[in-house]
Amino acid sequence: MIKEPLSGPAKDLxxxxxxxxxxxxxxxxxxxxxxxxxxxxxIRRIEMSSEDLKGDEVLDVLARASNxxxxxxxxxxxxxxxxxxxxxxxxxxxxxASLGLMxxxxxxxxxxxxxxxxxxxxxxxxxxERKISYDEMVSEIEDVLWPTRREKIRYWRFIENYRKAxxxxxxxxxxxxxxxxxxxxxxxxxxxxxxxxxxxPSVYPNLLS
Amino acid sequence: xxxxxxxxxxxxxxxxxxxxxxxxxxxxSIPPWVLSHFFIxxxxxxxxxxxxxxxxxxxxxxxxxxxxxxxxxxxxxxxxxxxxxxxxxxxIATAMAVMGLTSLLGSMxxxxxxxxxxxxxxxxxxxxEGKISYDEMVSEIENIIWPKEEEKNLDWNHVENYRKGMSLAEYLPxxxxxxxxxxxxxxxxxxxxxxxxxxxPSVYPRFPE
Numbered sequence: 320m321i322k323e324p325l326s327g328p329a330k331d332l333x334x335x336x337x338x339x340x341x342x343x344x345x346x347x348x349x350x351x352x353x354x355x356x357x358x359x360x361x362i363r364r365i366e367m368s369s370e371d372l373k374g375d376e377v378l379d380v381l382a383r384a385s386n387x388x389x390x391x392x393x394x395x396x397x398x399x400x401x402x403x404x405x406x407x408x409x410x411x412x413x414x415x416a417s418l419g420l421m422x423x424x425x426x427x428x429x430x431x432x433x434x435x436x437x438x439x440x441x442x443x444x445x446x447x448e449r450k451i452s453y454d455e456m457v458s459e460i461e462d463v464l465w466p467t468r469r470e471k472i473r474y475w476r477f478i479e480n481y482r483k484a485x486x487x488x489x490x491x492x493x494x495x496x497x498x499x500x501x502x503x504x505x506x507x508x509x510x511x512x513x514x515x516x517x518x519x520p521s522v523y524p525n526l527l528s
Numbered sequence: 529x530x531x532x533x534x535x536x537x538x539x540x541x542x543x544x545x546x547x548x549x550x551x552x553x554x555x556x557s558i559p560p561w562v563l564s565h566f567f568i569x570x571x572x573x574x575x576x577x578x579x580x581x582x583x584x585x586x587x588x589x590x591x592x593x594x595x596x597x598x599x600x601x602x603x604x605x606x607x608x609x610x611x612x613x614x615x616x617x618x619x620i621a622t623a624m625a626v627m628g629l630t631s632l633l634g635s636m637x638x639x640x641x642x643x644x645x646x647x648x649x650x651x652x653x654x655x656x657e658g659k660i661s662y663d664e665m666v667s668e669i670e671n672i673i674w675p676k677e678e679e680k681n682l683d684w685n686h687v688e689n690y691r692k693g694m695s696l697a698e699y700l701p702x703x704x705x706x707x708x709x710x711x712x713x714x715x716x717x718x719x720x721x722x723x724x725x726x727x728x729p730s731v732y733p734r735f736p737e
Binding site for chain 1: 623627630634638710718
C-alpha cells in the first residue's frame with residue numbers, strides 16, 4: 320500500500336505544493352473540500368487536454384492552489400521527466416483529495432447533532448464491514464443530515480457541496496477511503512459517545528509556531 | 529462510565545458556554561490548549577473564593593471564555609441550585625480540558641515530521657497498552673519533539689505550552705485520556721502511514737446542515 324517515497328525535485332515540488340495548499344486551506348474562506356474539488360478538476364482538465372503535462376499549464380493551477388511562486392515550482396518541474404511529472408501530479412491530487420475528504424468527514428464528526436452522529440456511525444460501520452457500498456453510505460448519510468424533502472430543497476446548495484466533497488473518494492484507493500472513514504466517522508464519533516462528550520475542537524494549530 | 533445527561537437551564541448554560549468557547553478557540557491567536565489551561569485555572573481560582581457559587585464571579589469567567597452575553601448566562605445561572613451550579617461548572621471545565629488536549633494531540637499528529645510522528649505513535653502505543661504511565665509518555669514525547677536541552681531552552685515557550693496542554697489530562701478520567709490518545713496519536717498517525725502521504729487537515733469548518 321505504501322508507495323515508494325519521492326526524492327529530489329519531485330519531492331521538493333510535492334512538499335511545496337501540498338504544504339502550501341494546507342496553509343491556504345487554513346486561511347481560505349472557501350471550505351477545504353470545495354477547494355480540493357475545484358483544484359483537482361482544474362488539474363484533471365489539463366491532464367486530459369492535448370497540452371497534458373509536457374508544458375507547464377498545470378503549474379498555474381499548482382501555484383494558485385499552494386500560493387507558491389510559479390518560478391519556484393517551475394525550477395523543480397523542469398527537472399522532471401514526463402513519467403515523474405505524472406507520478407508527482409498523481410500524488411498531489413491524492414493529497415488534495417485526502418485533505419478535502421478528511422476535513423469533510425471530520426466536520427461531520429464534530430458538528431452534526433449527537434443523535435445524527437450516532438446514525439452516521441451506524442451507517443459508516445456498515446460500509447466499513449462491507450455491508451453497503453461507498454455510494455450507498457454517502458446517500459444514507461445525506462438522508463441523515465437532510466432527512467426531509469423540504470430540507471433537501473431548502474439546502475440544495477449545501478447538499479451539492481456535500482456530494483462534491485464525497486466524490487473526492489474517487490481519487491483515492493479504496494483502502495485509504497476505508498481507513499479515513501474508520502478514523503473520522505467511526506473512531507472519532509465513538510470517542511465522543513464515551514462519557515457523552517459531544518464536543519471536539521475544529522482547529523488544530525501548529526504547536527511549534 | 530457515562531455521566532448523567534444535563535437538562536433544562538443546566539444544559540442551556542453548558543451548551544452556550546461550550547459552543548461559544550469552541551467558536552472563540554477558532555478565532556483566537558492563542559493555541560486552544562493554552563486557552564483551556566488559562567480558563568480552567570481562572571475557574572479554579574474563582575471557585576476557591578468562599579461562597580463563589582452564590583455570586584457571579586464564576587459567571588464572569590464563563591463570559592470571557594465563551595464571549596456569550598453576561599445577562600444571557602445569568603438567566604440560566606439564577607435558575608440553578610448551588611449543587612447544580614457546581615456540577616455544570618465541573619462539566620464545563622471538563623469540556624475545556626477535552627478540547628484543549630484534543631487539539632494539542634491532533635496538532636502533533638498533523639504538523640510534526642513523519643519520523644517524529646512514527647516515534648510518537650510508538651510511545652503512545654506503549655501508554656495505550658499500559659506499559660508506561662501518562663507522565664512517562666508526556667516526557668518521552670517532549671524528548672522526541674525537542675531532543676536536546678539546547679532546543680528546549682531555545683524553544684522554552686513552546687515547551688511550556690506543551691506541558692500546560694498535556695497537564696489538562698488531570699481534569700479528565702484516565703480512561704477518557706487513554707481513548708483520546710488512541711484516536712489522535714495512534715489512529716490519526718496510522719492513517720497517514722496507510723497512504724504514505726503524511727497529510728492531515730488542520731481545520732474542520734462547520735458542515736452546514
